[in-house]
Amino acid sequence: MTGRDSVLWLLAMCSLGTAAWQGNTQPKLITLLGSDNKMHRFSGNNTHPDQFRLIVQDEQNLLVGGRNLVHNLTLTDLTEIQKLAWVSPDNDRTMCSLKGQDFEQCQNYIRVLIKISTGRFLICGTNAYNPVCRVYASQPSGYFMEREWSGRGSCPYGPNVKSTAVFVDGELYSGTYADFAGFDPVIFREPLRTAQFDSNTFNHPVDFVNSFAHGDYVYFFFREKAVECTNCGNTIYSIVARVCKSDKGYRSFTSFLKTRLTCSVPGEDFYFDQIESTSDVIEGRYGAESAEMVYAVFNALNNGSAVCAFRLQDISKAFDGPFAGVTEKVPDPRPGKCVNDSVPIPSATRNFIQKHPRMQQSADSFFGRPIVTQVTSNYRFTHIAVDPQVKTPGGKAYDVLFIGTDNGKVIKAVNAESADNPKKVNSVVIEEIQVFPPAVAITSLKIVRHESLTEPRLIVVSNSEIQSIKLHRCDSNILVNNSCSVCVGLQDPHCAWDKQAQKCATKNSATRWNDENSFYQSIATGLHGSCSI
Numbered sequence: 001m002t003g004r005d006s007v008l009w010l011l012a013m014c015s016l017g018t019a020a021w022q023g024n025t026q027p028k029l030i031t032l033l034g035s036d037n038k039m040h041r042f043s044g045n046n047t048h049p050d051q052f053r054l055i056v057q058d059e060q061n062l063l064v065g066g067r068n069l070v071h072n073l074t075l076t077d078l079t080e081i082q083k084l085a086w087v088s089p090d091n092d093r094t095m096c097s098l099k100g101q102d103f104e105q106c107q108n109y110i111r112v113l114i115k116i117s118t119g120r121f122l123i124c125g126t127n128a129y130n131p132v133c134r135v136y137a138s139q140p141s142g143y144f145m146e147r148e149w150s151g152r153g154s155c156p157y158g159p160n161v162k163s164t165a166v167f168v169d170g171e172l173y174s175g176t177y178a179d180f181a182g183f184d185p186v187i188f189r190e191p192l193r194t195a196q197f198d199s200n201t202f203n204h205p206v207d208f209v210n211s212f213a214h215g216d217y218v219y220f221f222f223r224e225k226a227v228e229c230t231n232c233g234n235t236i237y238s239i240v241a242r243v244c245k246s247d248k249g250y251r252s253f254t255s256f257l258k259t260r261l262t263c264s265v266p267g268e269d270f271y272f273d274q275i276e277s278t279s280d281v282i283e284g285r286y287g288a289e290s291a292e293m294v295y296a297v298f299n300a301l302n303n304g305s306a307v308c309a310f311r312l313q314d315i316s317k318a319f320d321g322p323f324a325g326v327t328e329k330v331p332d333p334r335p336g337k338c339v340n341d342s343v344p345i346p347s348a349t350r351n352f353i354q355k356h357p358r359m360q361q362s363a364d365s366f367f368g369r370p371i372v373t374q375v376t377s378n379y380r381f382t383h384i385a386v387d388p389q390v391k392t393p394g395g396k397a398y399d400v401l402f403i404g405t406d407n408g409k410v411i412k413a414v415n416a417e418s419a420d421n422p423k424k425v426n427s428v429v430i431e432e433i434q435v436f437p438p439a440v441a442i443t444s445l446k447i448v449r450h451e452s453l454t455e456p457r458l459i460v461v462s463n464s465e466i467q468s469i470k471l472h473r474c475d476s477n478i479l480v481n482n483s484c485s486v487c488v489g490l491q492d493p494h495c496a497w498d499k500q501a502q503k504c505a506t507k508n509s510a511t512r513w514n515d516e517n518s519f520y521q522s523i524a525t526g527l528h529g530s531c532s533i
Contacts, residue, residue, distance in 0.1 A: 025372070027411070027432035028490050028526075031473060038476075040468040042078040044071065048104070049463045051159050053443055054113040056121070058138070060452040062459065063121065064466060065110025067159075070123060070136075072143070075450050075457075078468055082142045086110075088128040096128035099180065101158075105129070109159035112151070112174070114167045120146075122167060124155035129180055131155035133172075153178045153188035162207040168218055168245060175208035175220045187220055187241070187256070192249040194256055200357055201256065203227040210278040214292070214312060216338040217242040221261075221296070223275050227358075238263070238275035238298060240315055240363060244338035254350055257336040259318045259359035263298045263308035266369050272298035272306040279386040281312065282399055286366075286422040293366055295401060297381040305381035306370035307401060307413070315363045322360040367425050372403065372413045379407040385445035385458065387471060390493040391507075393519040396420075398493040400430075400471070402458055404442030410435050410460060410469075416491055416523050426524070428491045435460045435467055447471070455508040474504045484531035488520055496521035497531065 042064075044050035050066035057063075061081065064071045070084040088096075088108040096106035105128075112124035112133065119138035124131060131151030136143045154174045156163045163176035171189055178186040178193070185206035187194045195201045208222040219242050226235040241258035263272040279295040292312045299305050319336060331346065333339060335353035374381065383404035389397040396419035403411040410433045416426040436442065444461035448468075460467045470476075474487065474495035487497040487504035496519035498505040500512075505519070512518040520528045 025413075025427050025429040027429040028492075029431040029473060031431060031433045033408075033434040033437065038470050040076075040078045042071070042073055042080065042466045044069070044464055044466075048107075051109050051463055052461050052466060054110060055444055055446050055459055055461060055466070056113050056115050057446070057448050057450070058115060058119070058121070060450050062448070063113060064461075065113040065123070065125075068108050070110055070113070070143075073466075075448060076452055078466060084136070084143050086123075086125055086134075088125075088130075092128040092130045095130070099129065101129055105158060107159075108132075111155050111159070111161075111163055111176075112165045112172075114165060114172070116167050122172060124151040124165070126155065126157060126159055127151070129157045131157060153186055153190070153193060157182070162209060162222075164208040164211040164220065164222075166211040166213060166218065168213040173211060173213075173218050173220075173243075175211055175222060177206075185224075187243060187253065189218075189243075192247065192253055195252045195354060198354070199227055200355060209275055212281060213245065214281060216244055216246065218245060219315075221275055221278050221294075223273070236274050236301070238273060238296075240310075241357075242319065242336075244336075244342070246338050246340060246342070248342045250343060250345065250350055252354075254342045254345055254353060255336050255338060256353065256357050257319050257359060258357055259315070260362040261296065261308075261310060262362045262364050263296070263306055263370055264365075265373075270300075272300050272304065272308070272370065274299045274301065276305075276381060277383040277404075279384050282386055282388045284389045284397060284399060286418050287420055289422045291366065291422070295371075295384055295386055295399070297384045297403065298370075299380050303377040304373065304375040305379075305405075306374070307372045307381070307384060307403060308365035308370050309367055310363055311366045314366065318359050318361045318363045323356045324358040324360045326356050326360075366422065367415065367418070368423055369425050371415045371425055372401065372411070372427050372429065379405045379409065381411075382406050382442050383445045385447050387447055387456070387494075391514075392493050392521055392523060393496050393513055393516045394521065395514075395516065396523070398523060400493055402445055402447070402471075404445050404460065406441040407438045408434055408436030408440045408442065408462070410442065410445070410458070412472075412492075414491065414493060414523065416525075420524070428523075428526070430490055430492045431473065433469065435469065436462050436465065440465075455506070472506060474506045475509050484520055484528070488522055488528045488531055489526045491523050491526040493523055497528075 054065040062073045072082040093106045108125040114122045124133040133151040134148045135146040165174040178184045185202040203225045206224045211220045226237040238261045244255035247255045276297040331349040385402045387400040401413045412431040417424040446459045449456045472494035484497045507513040
């Protein structure tokens with residue numbers, strides 16, 4: 001199959017508009033498995049699934065956590081430089097087996113992999129259901145271990161538990177389960193943790209999906225059984241919680257608050273309730289507004305997936321609002337506000353926040369509706385990465401979304417209205433890329449940049465394979481009928497028609513990218529009157 005044969009150009013230039021949720025936006029470009037010869041691949045263990053989840057960039061290298069190993073790969077082509085072996089001791093594996101776990105569960109799966117400074121990494125593994133953390137440092141001969149300690153509360157016991165961790169001001173914050181059986185969800189920063197076995201704090205089951213620090217707070221994103229809804233059965237809600245960096249605690253965190261994230265279709269009683277992944281914090285300009293946002297992937301209970309964006313300002317507004325179910329006077333100082341020393345906080349404030357950590361108002365999506373929806377049962381969204389504020393020759397900037405699915409696809413999309421209007425959505429699915437076979441789910445995505453690369457790359461991760469692909473196919477010969485109208489019709493902020501060179505170009509291939517008069521492009525409509533063909 002040739003490159004041209006492997007790509008289907010879809011003539012329909014439809015966008016989601018106001019009826020987005022009723023049907024899926026068709027991709028402008030479909031790239032089939034193996035059709036991109038600019039792709040690099042790394043396959044791990046040939047006998048056992050590696051359970052790849054975490055990838056961290058270390059300058060021009062890429063560290064990947066798997067089963068009993070951390071792989072050190074080159075950023076340029078994913079060549080393996082070193083295998084950092086970490087096998088569970090025999091006694092831990094024996095004890096794991098005696099407690100009823102099978103052979104595969106009783107391995108060491110890397111579930112925390114964080115760069116804490118140049119050449120130093122904090123790594124935690126499940127260690128046969130006896131979590132352990134280590135610090136590794138780089139030397140000319142490779143990475144070596146500096147120290148080791150118990151990972152209980154910092155790392156999950158088993159490989160299939162969803163967890164998150166972030167390193168802030170020299171301390172590790174984790175969202176995971178602190179027990180072998182998986183009944184004790186916790187946000188943990190040694191020696192502090194959230195209240196144990198308290199449904200006000202967490203309503204089991206809980207799945208943690210991401211965390212990050214911003215301002216005075218550390219934020220956690222997770223989903224839990226809806227405690228607000230007494231007649232909803234097993235309804236799951238998506239939650240954002242926060243704790244203060246300065247919280248010194250009083251037996252447990254004294255600043256823990258949480259509120260619901262709503263990703264819904266306006267005018268319809270239809271919610272995408274189950275959060276799966278979030279992006280990093282994105283700073284950008286949307287119409288006349290500047291905002292700091294996170295993009296998040298959600299799934300509906302039965303069928304359907306969506307991506308919604310949330311402003312940190314709106315999340316903060318929800319935390320500053322009324323407490324759910326509270327009629328009495330709120331204590332002073334206000335529960336959840338950061339103070340220099342939380343130990344002397346009055347007992348009334350501590351007791352209040354333990355009983356009422358949930359806020360009344362939810363955080364609603366920034367653009368007022370999902371940016372991308374997928375409402376069939378063919379596949380579900382699993383992960384998201386964002387190339388932020390991609391500048392076009394006209395000077396406008398767009399966040400370009402890369403969305404992983406459970407059937408091996410990466411969907412590239414953009415809100416074509418976002419540069420002009422923060423209240424509207426015009427969803428454009430630029431490309432659908434079949435990275436892995438249809439039965440293979442994407443477990444992680446990451447955009448990497450370095451001077452050793454000619455241009456940024458998208459790292460796509462599955463359980464047993466990693467691929468590095470280009471962010472675009474603008475200047476590729478796999479575009480069928482590579483003409484002005486086709487190039488502009490992609491509505492891809494990475495692409496524009498170079499009038500002088502008479503080809504579809506990118507910022508990396510065109511030295512005059514900032515000269516609007518040298519290019520034809522229209523992200524908003526996909527049409528340009530000057531395109532003769």
